[in-house]
Amino acid sequence: MKITFLGTGTSQGIPIIGSTHPVCLSIDKRDKRLRVSVLLEWDENCFVIDCGPDFRYQMLRAQVSNLDGVLFTHEHADHVAGLDDIRPFVFKIGAMPIFGIKRVLDDLKRRFAYIFETKNRYPGAPKVVVNEIDLSPFEIGNKTVIPIEVMHGKLPVCGYRIENFAYLTDVKTISENEKDKLKGLVVLVLSALRIEPHYSHLNLEEALQLIDELKPQKAYLSHISHKLGFHAEVEKQLPKNVFLAYDELEIEV
Template identity: 70%
Template sequence: MKITFLGTGTSQGIPVIGSTHPVCLSANFKDKRLRVSVMIEWNDSTFVIDCGPDFRQQMLRANPDKIDAILFTHEHADHTAGLDDIRPFCFKQGNMPIYAHKRVLEQLKIRFEYVFATENRYPGAPNVSVNEIKNEPFNINGKQIAPIEAMHYKLQVFGFRFDKFAYLTDIKTIAKTELDKLKNLDVLVINALREEEHVSHLNLEQALIIIDRLKPKRAYLTHISHLLGFHDDVQQNLPENVFLAYDQLEITI
């Protein structure tokens, strides 16, 4: 399994528009973060989790031959606003399968009405194949994927487990029953916004507590704000099995 971090930034990305914060002015490519997303290549299948406003740029950088499905964690714009840019894949492959909670699908139908229209469709619109998921395992191309339910303040979100790999972003709290689904991982990806407390995201301390509890072989932090600090400085102070993810990082399991 190969995982490519397409984006590792928070909703504004890094640099933040107009910001003079030192991290936003950094020349280190690891401090430049597009909106959060990840691509998973698992045998002959390619999955993308979330399709935010930087999706086109991310696809040009990663250059995948195909995408077999897009999975959505939740409906916020930094995770969904790039849906129109799936068009090249649709023109090449046909309908793009998308997987999401019922609530998320309903929001996508409002925001991208022309994509889901059944009558008088614009001929250049993307075509999607809609798949509603609940908090129970489902299969794509014969591969089992397990949703992991968590809360993003008061909003339900899904993380996903693929075999020995799990991806959680935009979470603040998670029940013990869901944490139990994350045992015996080779790699855990989890959000860590900044050091200070935040109402809807894990901070660094909280993310490290969960990592210590689950004890994956490796853990990577994502959905990172410029307020967390410079990449290289933060990395020096992390446990030996915990890494700060960065855009275009590729790992294998």
């Protein structure tokens, strides 16, 4: 399975509009981060986890011509605001399968009511096939997806495990039962917002502690803010099996 990091930034992205913070002024390409999302490809299958406000550009940049579905982690704008931009795929291949827990799908139905309208639909509105999930495994393509519940402060968020790969974003805490689902990973993608503690996100120290506990072969940090620091400097301080993800990074699992 090929994983492409479409975006590795936090809710405002990097650089932040109008900011003069040194990381926002960096000329290192790895310090320029769109809102967080990953592209998963295997055989003839192509799925994304989350589609935030940068989704259109991310699809163009990655030269994605077909998409088989969208898995949502939670309903915050930096993870869902690009849903309307599935339209070119829908016009090409038909209604787009979307996957999410009931709370997330209900929020999408309010936010994008015209997409879910069954009467008097606007002809240009994208069509979706709604797949409500819970914490039970489900199938996409020929692979099994295991949802992982993590807590984003007080908000439950879905991470996903596919074979030996797991993707967890907007994490602050995770129960012991859910940690059990993350044993034996080859690659773990985990959010690490900044150096200082945060009330609803892991900081760098907490993320490294969780990685040490879960013991994946490799871990990639994502959902990064400018307050984590320069990519080149931070990565030098990481354990040998831990890396900072960056936009357009491709890995194979």
